[in-house]
Amino acid sequence: EAQVTQNPRYLITVTGKKLTVTCSQNMNHEYMSWYRQDPGLGLRQIYYSMNVEVTDKGDVPEGYKVSRKEKRNFPLILESPSPNQTSLYFCASSFLGSTGELFFGEGSRLTVL
């Protein structure tokens, strides 16, 4: 089954404790992206990747890191989480090209105390 898998789905952590949210897709997509969603603000893009070893900042990259060592995986790293990073996070992937449909993971709800 074609899917984008995120882990963990729910996490409560404390300020400053490094964490990684994993994202994996099984569709051989070139493009992968991370978003955060906060009430009233829609989805805001954090980072994206067009292919292995190619990553770029989105609209809200501060406080986040990513890596793309393999085509299927695109982990989101919070080196020193802060309460303003409490949010719902989504990973998505697609083929490149103008008609590439985005496939989304189920979301990871992160709370930073």
Add this chain to the structure above:
Amino acid sequence: SQQGEEDPQALSIQEGENATMNCSYKTSINNLQWYRQNSGRGLVHLILIRSNEREKHSGRLRVTLDTSKKSSSLLITASRAADTASYFCAPNNDMRFGAGTRLTVKP
């Protein structure tokens, strides 16, 4: 790149009624896509309309595109409670999204 702007921000209707939501964008496009998000879940692709198409249907969904006005509309006919969700447009498969239209369908 650009993101679409959905309008209205919120829409509440009774089951069986039609729901119309709109999307505006700024620059020329090759296509436009609509997505749905059930509360707290990932977005799901609904339909793609190309710039040379004026209207497209998929089940109870009807999408129109007016490139001269740089706008698109999504019509959901005979709405159901299960249609309650937020709806987003993505011009040119831009990977950025606006705030969406939150649709509530009351039973």
